[in-house]
Amino acid sequence: MECRQVQNKRNCNCSYEPCNRKGVCCDCVRYHLRSRQLPACFFPDDVERTYDRSFEKFTELVQRGKV
DSSP states (O other): OOOOHHHHHHTOOOOOTTOSOTTOHHHHHHHHHHTTBOOGGGSOHHHHTTTOOBHHHHHHHHHTTOO
């Protein structure tokens, strides 16, 4: 499968500027899953900026109806 990095970057809300995985979703997902996290795009912008991308934080947001 061909990577659509340019197109993916348009929808990427990751605020970590030196990230070299922006737009390469498969690498991003793999990286975050190793740390029991989800990528930035799973979170609203205000939560993403806290860098708490844990499964627990995502679960909390789902329970509160925020995602």
